[in-house]
Amino acid sequence: MHQMTLAEIARGLADKKFSSEELTRTLLARIAQLDPQLNSFISLTEDLALSQAKAADARRANGESGALLGAPIAHKDLFCTQGIRTSCGSKMLDNFKAPYDATVVAKLAAAGTVTLGKTNMDEFAMGSGNESSYYGVARNPWNLEHVPGGSSGGSAAAVAARLLPAATGTDTGGSIRQPAALTNLTGLKPTYGRVSRWGMIAYASSLDQGGPLARTAEDCALLLQGMAGFDPQDSTSIDEPVPDYAAGLGASIRGLRIGVPKEYFGAGLDPRIAELIQASIKELEKLGAIVKEISLPNMQHAIPAYYVIAPAEASSNLSRFDGVRFGYRCENPKDLTDLYKRSRGEGFGAEVQRRILVGAYALSAGYYDAYYLQAQKIRRLIKNDFMAAFNEVDLILGPTTPNPAWKIGAKSSDPVAAYLEDVYTITANLAGLPGLSMPAGFVDGLPVGVQLLAPYFQEGRLLNVAHQYQLNTDWHTRTPEGF
């Protein structure tokens, strides 16, 4: 039962082959049995799950239907869930029971999903190996000695290990696509403004975007359908109609123009990954796509710009964690400054502290122009590159990551080494474009992802191409041994 995709579950529930409650109990038991190896969950919500499952079964008995009615999922632990711990992977929020639901959580609950729990993540979504979590690293089911990627590492590990069919994630610099790539999943970062940020604890507000992680493009389409849409509570949400993503999956990709940036294949890319990317290009060509080389000349500046903008916004976003109204508060503060400094010093981990410091520095008097403003200008150059490219092609393709999942601890001595792993993913966040990663093969038994980028609001095109690819390949069906 645990091998089923969301789409299969939807059919099974519709055909009354099993109930949501049965499925939920099966998966909860599987999580209890296997998650100790993976550490992919921070909190399990059995009671909520069972009551939601029963409610979904009752709704179905009353004649309701829907692809997500009764579907078990999990939320990355930075989506606020009312009355349930929402830790953001941090000691700071270890005791934080959110007083409200994020829009994504509320929308998916209304669609009938069943929340099995809250998944592990890098602290405040800062990291790409899930190693900065207060709750310990989540492990990659393909090799337990390796990271599952991050920051949505728990969601990725859980879905890859078949603990559940799909989960939500968030992507600020690659935090959905990169763990999807490293665990053989399909993950989609939507256009900035496509999915509401209300109740999604902010890392970098102008880059953050929620999205689905699942085993197939089809499942991503189903989950995204429940997440996307205009939200008046988010000023940056865009009021654009949401297409029927599942309905668009079957379209032919004949004549689709795919651009491959020459800058993607420079030094730093594992040549074995480069080969797998070429193979995926060939596969798409077989399906009728027209592939051509393009250029994104400013791509190399994306990492420096990102590591100014994201920490700058984060340094401000994380100021609200001050030990006064919620969250961690130090013992016996002797005065106000002591309350602030110790609560924050003790409540935040090392990587979060580093980014707060970098961000505060980049915004401080005398440095603003050289850092923050310069980064925002580079951001425009990067967006301009994409706009020019999308005049010539319909889609951009390349590797999701330069390397497969690294060994736990291998990059912990040098934060910058981990930052460089984001090279292919962060440009989409800077430009606000939608991006998808899908399985493209294995290197040393570890999964490799291919990334597709599309123009604004073309999530449907990404899903369509990925689905057509997955109809003709079987990488995405491979299951890690032991799961």
Place this chain on the structure above:
Amino acid sequence: MQWEVVIGLEIHTQLATQSKIFSGSATTFGSEPNTQASLIDLGMPGVLPVLNQEAVRMAVKFGLAIDAEIGQHNVFARKNYFYPDLPKGYQISQMELPIVGKGHLDITLEDGTVKRIGVTRAHLEEDAGKSLHEDFSGATGIDLNRAGTPLLEIVSEPDMRSAKEAVAYVKAIHALVRYLGICDGNMAEGSLRCDCNVSVRPKGQVEFGTRCEIKNVNSFRFIEKAINSEVQRQIELIEDGGKVIQQTRLYDPNKDETRAMRSKEEANDYRYFPDPDLLPVVIENAFLDEVRAQLPELPPQKRERFQEQFGLSVYDASVLASSREQADYFEKVVSIGGDAKLAANWVMVELGSLLNKLGVDIDQAPVSAEQLGGMLLRIKDNTISGKIAKMVFEAMANGEGSADEVIEARGLKQVTDSGAIEKVLDEMLAANAEQVEQYRAADEAKRGKMFGFFVGQAMKASKGKANPQQVNQLLKSKLEG
């Protein structure tokens, strides 16, 4: 040495919206602590701001009223600092691109001259909460009901040269925001608060002296006193060979002195940057036209009209025009009572001192404009004298009804029957036979003063009701006779 005082003001006005600038919480003053603090106002993780359109409309209204450039592409920025009444650790404000740019406002000084004060800018921002320092087991209590109340911060040029000018400017802003209906102007509740930037320089020097900022002064009287005491402190300091250090100070009304704020001792680095949760606010021309069409007649225009239409002096006209309620009251009195100068006098002097004594605003005046207008009619048609009118006014203030009712009930109608007046005069003269003798013996020069004595006695005897002109006439003929 001759010193010149230089003053610039930052006035924070709470906009009179129903809900907060970025959340749907009520802005009512005086509610139980933290009962008007929503998830957004509390800065809970994951919450996002959405801008209140009424706050934008009000800011634009103000901008148009001071002839300012409107920032048709204005941007919210975060001002980052830690303080317990600032839940997010940053205040959403505007920095580089405010909603209101350069404008100006004319103030009328006591001598009747009009001075133009430059307004540098006005920007939208959110108010902070309140820290309550009463003893909570040695702690400070934080109430976030006020957090997120919309503020329009109005920054002036350093154009004022005395505490009196500064007060006149604050009063003009106060009047204006009330005219526009964008702020209730209640300074006691903190709806309008003032930071005063004060410096001194030797007369004739072009460069400004080092300034100090006096934070949060909340009444016209304290603004004047705070500035004067700060000016005196700075002059004494310099004359004693010291130097003014740029700092933030607080005014202590009990000691009538300013002191440096401890919490502001370290220089702040606010790390402003555009708020990524909010997008640029674009103000279309059509919106500007719509707001412009809604603008009421403003104090300067009203003042001019009062001068032209009613022949009032600049000073009287500007006093009457200084609040919308007072101007409306005055115009109503004129429309009933007819005589504008008489009406101006009664509104400014008698009504003014009554309101002062009671400590209430004109909209709570115990004598309505209708009542006062009705009374002026009775003065004009000689039913009562000016002196009796004061009695009638007092009676009206005590709730005894309209002027006519008071006059009737108290029998205050002026006596114009010459027979009756003659009777009173005859009795009075008989009772003062000695003075009559003296009068008749006196020369012309002395008689003038003595005549006044008899008029006074006659009015007293008639309880003020005798028509003064008739008393004069009849008395003259009796004494001469």
Place this chain on the structure above:
Amino acid sequence: MALERSDVEKIAHLARLGLVEADLPRTTEALNSILGLVDLMQAVDTSGIEPLAHPLEANQRLRADAVTERNHREAYQSIAPAVENGLYLVPKVID
């Protein structure tokens, strides 16, 4: 330009982060390594380029001025570290 330990202390104070004394050298080194990466950006010619704050360059939507919130003090303060009489408590603040 490399940060000194004292710079880091200054920034940490600005950000109200209590750093552990023993970690300071390591933190300083890490920050300098991050800034070294970031400084690569300085070589980029951005003259005449407008900064981009939001990817989609949309305009702010405005909300109607209506009170939509009710009092939830009890629920919101149930997760607060220290409250008394409906107020959040902090160590004594001096103006």
